[in-house]
Amino acid sequence: MTDQERSQRFQDTMLPHLHAAYNLARWLTRSDGDAQDVVQEAYLRAFRYFDAFHGHDGRSWLLAIVRNTYYSGAKQHEHELREVQFDEDHLSADEIAEIHAHFGGDNDPAAILQRGDESRRVHRALERVPTAFREVLILRELEDLSYREIADIAGIPVGTVMSRLARGRKLLAAYLLEREACHGL
Structure with missing residues (x-):
């Protein structure tokens, strides 16, 4: 060649x-x-x-x-x-349901603007997630890679990918709830 x-x-x-x-x-x-x-x-x-x-x-x-x-x-x-510790019991099922309900919406202009604000809040919260969890969140949620592809990229077992993804999602949700509680949103 x-x-x-x-x-x-x-x-x-x-x-x-x-x-x-x-x-x-x-x-x-x-x-x-x-x-x-x-x-x-x-x-x-x-x-x-x-x-x-x-x-x-x-x-x-x-x-x-x-x-x-x-x-x-x-x-x-x-x-x-360094290895990151996370209390998996930090969020209740009700808190997770509240996050899902909060981030729903329709297509009216006010809702679209609000979703833009929410997107910025999600990005700020995602930046707080430790790197080990953030990278699997990015690869799965934004790049839409399979667990196997993420495992190959990160050089970790698929089970670890799933664990980090679950913990990363919980951390992200916790940061979103924390910010919401602090700002009375």
Whole structure:
């Protein structure tokens, strides 16, 4: 394969996933500039090792590189990487039902504006979720990856993915309820 053919194959396979790569990097780093740096480094690594890629869909492979790039440069964020404890009994079924009821809505303009405000609140709450849980939430809920794909990307068992996803959802809900209680919303 010529260099031009390799370059074209890389572009065809990896560039469609630029948004997903940036999205994951942005949520991991919590910074636009740092996310851009992580994505740039990840794409350089992906290009360098592209001959080792033998799949058809490069998204999972690329997202694993983005994740590894973030963690390899995250020594300054080591406090986030420690194991996180979470009390799973923190939210009652009623509190979870309240969250679901609150985030329903219709299509009138006032409801649409309110959903925009709610979206910003969800993003702020999601930024508070520890990285280990946030990454599986992002990969599952925003990138719509399967548990198996997430497990492969994160290098963890599927059971751990499911556990982190459940805990991450509970943490997110707790942060949303906390913020709502503090602001009387």
